[in-house]
Amino acid sequence: MAKPVEDNDKPNKKQSVELSPSMMMIINNAVMIVIIIISLIIMYVLLDSSFTKKIERLAPMDEQEQLEDGEEEMKQEGILLDLGDFILNLADVAHRRYLKVGIAMELSKTQAEIDAANAPAPKSGGHGHGAAEPVDPNAAIIAEMERYKPAIRDAIISVLSNKTSDELSTPTGKEIAKEEILEMVNGIFEGQREVMRVSFGQFIIQ
Numbered sequence: 001m002a003k004p005v006e007d008n009d010k011p012n013k014k015q016s017v018e019l020s021p022s023m024m025m026i027i028n029n030a031v032m033i034v035i036i037i038i039s040l041i042i043m044y045v046l047l048d049s050s051f052t053k054k055i056e057r058l059a060p061m062d063e064q065e066q067l068e069d070g071e072e073e074m075k076q077e078g079i080l081l082d083l084g085d086f087i088l089n090l091a092d093v094a095h096r097r098y099l100k101v102g103i104a105m106e107l108s109k110t111q112a113e114i115d116a117a118n119a120p121a122p123k124s125g126g127h128g129h130g131a132a133e134p135v136d137p138n139a140a141i142i143a144e145m146e147r148y149k150p151a152i153r154d155a156i157i158s159v160l161s162n163k164t165s166d167e168l169s170t171p172t173g174k175e176i177a178k179e180e181i182l183e184m185v186n187g188i189f190e191g192q193r194e195v196m197r198v199s200f201g202q203f204i205i206q
């Protein structure tokens with residue numbers, strides 16, 4: 001009896017597919033790229049969410065800091081006292097030199113003056129002769145400053161006349177002179193007011 005002939009071309013026979021090394025490398029690289037992209041997307045979402053939360057937490061602090069800065073600027077608004085020009089001899093020994101300088105300073109206000117400036121204006125009681133005249137809140141301050149001016153001018157002359165032209169010719173020397181004037185004038189006010197800053201206008205040494 002004859003053996004049946006085996007058919008090698010049957011459709012149900014499984015055939016193995018072998019991939020070349022270059023194809024395997026391409027597939028591996030593609031998988032790595034996809035993994036990296038997914039990782040970057042996840043990191044971006046997490047970082048963006050964290051950054052947004054930090055901004056939301058910091059926003060009230062920034063608003064508070066701006067408010068405090070605004071209040072500090074309001075506190076720093078003082079009384080401007082223009083002392084006019086000074087012409088005086090300097091302490092140079094070899095040659096006589098003199099200084100012409102315009103000086104102004106800013107003084108702090110008392111709490112009573114701040115309250116008076118912020119108080120609402122009184123309402124007029126009528127249009128007749130008995131109506132109250134508006135009161136200038138700075139009138140009393142100006143009168144007080146006039147009383148202090150002679151002592152302040154004397155303190156300034158005392159400081160500057162002991163300086164040489166070399167000392168006052170540099171920005172550092174000018175700043176030192178301002179600080180000394182500030183300290184001497186603060187002593188005149190005895191704590192009732194404070195000199196916030198001293199300013200020089202025209203500054204001529206001859």
